[in-house]
Amino acid sequence: MNPRYGGGMETRELRYFVAVAEELHFGRAAQRLGIAQPPLSRAIRQLERRLGVTLLERTSRAVALTEAGAVLLREGRAALDAVDAADRRTRRAASGGPGLVLVTKAGAAADLLPRTLAGYAAQPGAVAVDVQLCGIGEQERLLRDGRADVALLHLPFDSVAGFDYEELGTEGQVAIVPAGHPSAALEKLTMAEAAVLPGLPLPRWPHRDGSYPDGPGPEVRDNAQLFQLIALGRAAAVLPESVRLHLRTDLAAVPVPDAPLVTTVIAWPAHSRSLAVAGLVRAAQATMPRL
Known part of the structure; x- marks a missing residue:
C-alpha cells in the first residue's frame, strides 16, 4: 500500500497531481506517467473529492491551477522530494556506500572545505566523506533528492527552505x-x-x-x-x-560594493539525527573565525 499523508492522500495520487499541475495538460501528464488518460482523470477527481477542494480549473481548451492547487503543487513537490530522498539514503546505507556525501559547487569553498574535512577527520568516530563537486546551482537539488547528506550553499542564490543549516560566513x-x-x-x-x-x-x-x-x-x-x-x-x-x-x-x-552580500551555509535535511552529519557541521562551524 502506498504511504499516506494527512487526509488519506496517497503518494501515487500526489505524483499524479504534480504531473498534471506541471504539464497543465492531462494527455501529456498521462504520457509522462506511463498511464492512460482516463484513470489519471479519475484519480484527480477522487483526490479533489477527498480534499473537498477544486485543484484544477478545466475547460475544453486549457487546464489551470486554482489557488488551492498551487499550494498543493508546492507542498506536494516537497513531500515527494522527501520520500524520494529517504528512499535513496536508505538504499545507499544498505549498499555500504560512503558514510557521508557532501556536495559543493566546483571552485567554491576552496579554503573552507579542506579545513572542514580535516577538522571532521580528527573527531573520534569520523566516517568516510565522499566530496562531490557539482555544477552551478546543482548542490541544493542533490541535497533535496537524497543523493547528498550535506551541502555547502550560498544565500541568497540557493534556497534553504526545508533544510536545517548553520551560517559559516558572509562576504561581499x-x-x-x-x-x-x-x-x-x-x-x-x-x-x-x-x-x-x-x-x-x-x-x-x-x-x-x-x-x-x-x-x-x-x-x-x-x-x-x-x-x-x-x-x-x-x-x-x-x-x-x-x-x-x-x-x-x-x-x-x-x-x-552595492552587490548583495553572500552568506555561505552548511545545510542538511531537517530533523536529521545523524551523528556523522552533526560532527561534520561542528567541524565546519570551527572554521568560522578564520573566514
Whole structure:
C-alpha cells in the first residue's frame, strides 16, 4: 500500500497531481506517467473529492491551477522530494556506500572545505566523506533528492527552505573580468555598471529557479567554464569575494560594493539525527573565525 499523508492522500495520487499541475495538460501528464488518460482523470477527481477542494480549473481548451492547487503543487513537490530522498539514503546505507556525501559547487569553498574535512577527520568516530563537486546551482537539488547528506550553499542564490543549516560566513562580491580589459584597472564598479561592460555580458545560469539573475551572455555550467569564457573576453561575472583566493593570473577582480552580500551555509535535511552529519557541521562551524 502506498504511504499516506494527512487526509488519506496517497503518494501515487500526489505524483499524479504534480504531473498534471506541471504539464497543465492531462494527455501529456498521462504520457509522462506511463498511464492512460482516463484513470489519471479519475484519480484527480477522487483526490479533489477527498480534499473537498477544486485543484484544477478545466475547460475544453486549457487546464489551470486554482489557488488551492498551487499550494498543493508546492507542498506536494516537497513531500515527494522527501520520500524520494529517504528512499535513496536508505538504499545507499544498505549498499555500504560512503558514510557521508557532501556536495559543493566546483571552485567554491576552496579554503573552507579542506579545513572542514580535516577538522571532521580528527573527531573520534569520523566516517568516510565522499566530496562531490557539482555544477552551478546543482548542490541544493542533490541535497533535496537524497543523493547528498550535506551541502555547502550560498544565500541568497540557493534556497534553504526545508533544510536545517548553520551560517559559516558572509562576504561581499566582486566583478571578474579579463586582466587586460579596461575595467580591470577600476577601483570599483556598481552592479549596474558590471551588467553593461563593453563586450563582457553577464552569463546565463542553469538550475537557478529564478534565484540567479540571468544575463544575456553564454550559459555556464561551472566555474571552470565561466573563468575560461571570461579570460577569452566573452563574459564577465559577479561572484563572492572569496574567489580572489585562487584567481587565475589572466583574470582580475573589481569590488562591487552595492552587490548583495553572500552568506555561505552548511545545510542538511531537517530533523536529521545523524551523528556523522552533526560532527561534520561542528567541524565546519570551527572554521568560522578564520573566514
